[in-house]
Amino acid sequence: MITKKDVQYIAALARVDLPEDKLEGLTKNLTDIVGYVKQLQKLDLKDIKPTSHAVPLTDALRKDIVKPSLSNAQALSLAPQAKDGCFKVPLVIE
Amino acid sequence: MTQQFETVIGLEVHLQLSTKAKIFCGCANVFGSPPNTNVCPVCLGLPGTLPVLNNQALLYAIKVGLALNAEINPFIKFDRKNYYYPDLPKGYQISQYDLPVAKDGFVMIKNEQGPKRVGIKRAHLEEDAGKLMHDNTGNCSLVDYNRTGTPLIEIVTEPDLRSPQEAYDYLNILKLILQYLEVSDCDMEKGSLRCDANVSIRPVGQKEFGTKTELKNMNSFRSVKSALEYEVGRHQQVILSGGKIMQETLLWDDEKGVTAGMRSKEQAHDYRYFPDPDLVPFTIDDKIIDQVRAELPELPQAKLERLIKQYDLSEYDAGVLIMDKAVAYFFEQCCEKYHQPKKIANWLNGAVLKEMNERKTSLGNLKLTPAHLIELIQAVEDGVVSNLAGKEVLTDMLDSGYSAGTIVSQKGLAQVSDDSSLMAIVEEIIHQNPTVVEQIKQGKPSATGFLVGQAMKKSGGKANPKKLNELITRRISNA
Numbered sequence: 033m034i035t036k037k038d039v040q041y042i043a044a045l046a047r048v049d050l051p052e053d054k055l056e057g058l059t060k061n062l063t064d065i066v067g068y069v070k071q072l073q074k075l076d077l078k079d080i081k082p083t084s085h086a087v088p089l090t091d092a093l094r095k096d097i098v099k100p101s102l103s104n105a106q107a108l109s110l111a112p113q114a115k116d117g118c119f120k121v122p123l124v125i126e
Numbered sequence: 127m128t129q130q131f132e133t134v135i136g137l138e139v140h141l142q143l144s145t146k147a148k149i150f151c152g153c154a155n156v157f158g159s160p161p162n163t164n165v166c167p168v169c170l171g172l173p174g175t176l177p178v179l180n181n182q183a184l185l186y187a188i189k190v191g192l193a194l195n196a197e198i199n200p201f202i203k204f205d206r207k208n209y210y211y212p213d214l215p216k217g218y219q220i221s222q223y224d225l226p227v228a229k230d231g232f233v234m235i236k237n238e239q240g241p242k243r244v245g246i247k248r249a250h251l252e253e254d255a256g257k258l259m260h261d262n263t264g265n266c267s268l269v270d271y272n273r274t275g276t277p278l279i280e281i282v283t284e285p286d287l288r289s290p291q292e293a294y295d296y297l298n299i300l301k302l303i304l305q306y307l308e309v310s311d312c313d314m315e316k317g318s319l320r321c322d323a324n325v326s327i328r329p330v331g332q333k334e335f336g337t338k339t340e341l342k343n344m345n346s347f348r349s350v351k352s353a354l355e356y357e358v359g360r361h362q363q364v365i366l367s368g369g370k371i372m373q374e375t376l377l378w379d380d381e382k383g384v385t386a387g388m389r390s391k392e393q394a395h396d397y398r399y400f401p402d403p404d405l406v407p408f409t410i411d412d413k414i415i416d417q418v419r420a421e422l423p424e425l426p427q428a429k430l431e432r433l434i435k436q437y438d439l440s441e442y443d444a445g446v447l448i449m450d451k452a453v454a455y456f457f458e459q460c461c462e463k464y465h466q467p468k469k470i471a472n473w474l475n476g477a478v479l480k481e482m483n484e485r486k487t488s489l490g491n492l493k494l495t496p497a498h499l500i501e502l503i504q505a506v507e508d509g510v511v512s513n514l515a516g517k518e519v520l521t522d523m524l525d526s527g528y529s530a531g532t533i534v535s536q537k538g539l540a541q542v543s544d545d546s547s548l549m550a551i552v553e554e555i556i557h558q559n560p561t562v563v564e565q566i567k568q569g570k571p572s573a574t575g576f577l578v579g580q581a582m583k584k585s586g587g588k589a590n591p592k593k594l595n596e597l598i599t600r601r602i603s604n605a
Contacts, residue, residue, distance in 0.1 A: 045396060047210055084203045084225075089406045096145050096182035099152025099166075107162045107170065107271075115261065117161040118268035121212040124258060 034063045129366065130330040133358050134338075135287035135323060136247075137350075139300060141279050141310050142254060142318040143186045149253050149277035150177030150220065150405075157316050161270035169253075169275035171216030176404050179204075183277035184227070186309040187251045188410065188418045190279050191228025193303050193425060194246045198228055198415050203407040204251075207397045212269050213255040223399040226250030227279075227410075233303070234427065235295045237288075244296050245284030254278050273317075279309075285324070285335065290354035297321060297347045302426045306451050314346055321350050326371070327361045336361070337371040341385060343378045353378035357385055429454055437467035446475040452489045453479075459496040469503055477517050481524055493527035502530035509590055515539045543590040545597065548581075551589065552597045555581045566602050574598055 039059045043050040050058070104117050113120040148155050151168035167175045191198050205223035231246035254276035259268045281300070287293045301319065305312050312319045326338035341357060344350040356378075361371055376385040424432070426448050433444040433454065447454045453474055460470045478499070482489060502523065506516040511534055522533045534540050542548060555577050556563055565573045574595060581594045 045208075045398070084201075084401055084407045086403065087406060090409050092178055092406050093181040093184070093408075094147075094152070094178040096147050096180050097152060098147045098154045101153045101164050101166050102170075104160065104162050107165045110170075110172070113266075115266070115268055117163075118259065118270050119162070119212075120261075121267050121269055123260070123265055124212055124267045125260075 034059055034066060038062075131327040131362055131365075132330050132332075133289055133354075134285045134326050134328065134335055135290070135293050135354060136285040137283045137287065137293055137296065137324075138322045139281045139297070140254075140320045140322075141190070141281065141304060141312070143183055143277040143279060144308075144310050144318075145180055145182045145186065145277055147180055148275035149180050149183045149251070150275055153275065155276055157318075159272055161268075162272060164272045165274070169215070170271060177220060177402075179405065179408065180277065183251060184408065184410075185414075185418055186277070186307075187227040187249065187279050188415065189307055189309060189422065190281070190304065191231065191249050192415070192419055192422060193307055194228065194231035194233060194249060194281065196228035196231025196246055196249060198410055199225055200410055201225060201407060202227055202410065204402045204405045205399045206402045207252075207399055209397060211255075212267060213258050213274075215256065215271060215274060219253060219255060220402055220405070221252035221280075221399075222250035225407075233283075233296060233300055235292060235299055237292055237295075242292070244286045244292075247282045247284050249279055249281045252278050252280060285326075290351045290358065293323065293354055294347055294351040297350060299426070301347075302449065306423050306425055308423075321347070323350060323354055325354055325357050325361070327358060327365070336365075337373050339371065339373065339385075340375045341378055342375060345380065349378060349380050352380075352383065353385060356383060360385070423451075433457075437461060437471075439467060439471055443468070443471040443475060446479070447471060450489065456489055456494075456496060456499075460500055463496060464500040464503065466503070466507075469507070470499075473499065473503055473520075477520050481520065485524070492524050494524060498523055498529050505530050505534065509541055509543060509592070510534065511539050511541050512587065512591065515541070515587065539588065541590045542585060542588050543593050545593075548585075548589055548593060548597055549601075551581050551584050552594065552601055555584065556598070556601060563602055571599075574602075 036055055036059050039055060039062060040050065108114040108117070108119065111119045143149075145155050147153065148164075148169055151166050153164045153166050153169055156164065168177055188198055202222065202225045204220050206218040207221045207223075208218040210217055226248045228249040229247065231249070232243045233246060235242050235244055254273050256269050256271040256274040259270065261268055283296070287296060301312055304310060304319070310318055314320070321344060323341045323344070324338045325341065326336035328334065328336040339357060339361075341350075341353050344353050357376070364371055375388055377388055378385055429448045430441075430444050433439055433447060434441060437444075439447075447457050457467075457470055457474055460474075461467050464470065478489070478492075478494070482492065485492070502516060502519055505511050505519075506513055511519060511530075519530050519533050519537075519539060522528070522537070523530060526533070528536075559577060559580065562573050562576055566577075577598050578591055578594045581598070582589055582591055
């Protein structure tokens with residue numbers, strides 16, 4: 033059972049601004065989704081290996097070779113704000 | 127009644143691996159470039175890009191795992207560790223959760239009771255985050271993503287350490303092992319090696335752990351030790367005064383010598399790990415493990431034992447030599463050509479080490495070859511130059527790159543040992559010091575030392591003191 037509190041917590045972690053009037057509906061939706069997946073619990077899965085990946089591939093590796101990077105201007109062209117060659121963000125203090 | 131507490135410490139070490147390229151993209155893995163010049167769509171986390179694991183980073187991680195006596199997982203995967211912070215462009219860090227590269231290893235340290243095993247819980251691969259700087263106007267932060275995607279191996283101990291001293295010793299031994307592996311420059315000042323600590327205390331005899339605090343922001347092993355000492359004291363004070371320790375992350379303030387809580391809001395982390403769908407799992411078969419194992423160098427402890435046995439060195443001498451892999455190697459090269467291991471060790475651990483420290487450089491950067499050092503040691507042993515002048519010659523050798531013989535003749539440092547040259551000085555000194563000569567005649571041979579000293583001065587330090595002693599003694603007894 034998903035509670036309203038769970039939904040608020042998940043929204044806070046995801047930095048989603050959740051209007052009060054959407055809370056009820058979302059809680060029901062999430063409960064339904066989890067309930068749907070819960071059907072798996074009825075199955076005997078003790079001999080099934082955990083799925084680590086949806087694609088049946090392993091060992092996709094690259095060699096340790098340096099390739100060209102973006103220029104500073106190219107990299108910063110995507111930034112809403114930049115300063116001194118850096119991405120400018122709201123002040124973070126620790 | 128005073129209550130006795132036991133300290134419980136676990137350490138997490140982050141080590142940057144010195145691959146040429148980053149862990150999941152082809153950007154250069156270098157320190158000190160202008161901001162945001164080693165970045166690409168992958169390490170900037172742009173939509174639609176795919177990370178691909180750097181094979182060398184994986185091999186280095188296996189190497190570290192084997193050196194720490196750990197079990198290598200035959201099947202590993204990468205997971206996303208989710209949190210929002212501007213140093214993390216994707217909103218998650220690619221790390222490993224339940225299937226790390228290595229697990230269940232150990233490192234041997236020594237305490238008062240003897241050898242002690244420190245368990246290594248796990249060692250996993252992950253990507254480093256970017257660097258946050260605070261703008262001097264104080265109203266914004268600036269981010270440099272060059273460091274983003276630098277390969278890291280995180281080495282986590284079991285809570286086996288029982289004092290700040292043990293933690294300090296463990297870190298030094300671990301660092302030495304990692305330096306031997308040549309997988310990182312292990313430079314704490316550049317941030318290549320970083321350490322966080324978990325600490326708690328419990329009444330002696332209690333099985334359950336006390337509440338722990340996590341310490342961050344220590345930039346040297348010494349500050350790790352100081353932070354732990356401070357925190358252990360704080361825990362005791364809180365508990366003895368009836369209070370409770372809160373589980374939290376604290377930052378060490380090296381200047382003030384205190385720990386302080388972090389101001390950031392997200393204290394209770396909920397990282398919501400899940401398998402990264404962008405990266406497929408990896409298999410590490412025995413063939414790869416055997417190949418990496420074959421490339422493992424002789425590790426510090428094994429080298430220590432071998433040097434003691436093979437060259438009949440004291441534990442102290444061998445212990446100093448192995449503190450630097452390059453020095454130990456140089457020592458053995460010298461021993462091949464000159465069979466005086468003790469003398470070579472003395473020179474390396476004394477004069478050469480002093481030069482390295484004074485010049486703040488490594489042996490590799492000194493202009494010194496084994497042949498040159500041996501030539502110098504032989505010159506001192508043969509009495510061509512005095513021990514003192516020998517050290518001066520070493521300094522010159524390192525400045526100029528010339529051999530000992532060249533410097534000795536250029537600077538006229540050769541010791542004067544022939545009787546006729548020395549006899550003139552001896553005569554002069556005896557003539558000038560009749561009282562001392564009288565003392566010697568009346569059975570106070572120790573006064574000879576004074577005359578030798580005077581004669582040495584007169585010769586400008588070049589006379590052979592042994593020879594002088596002989597001549598003075600002979601001259602006085604014959605008078």
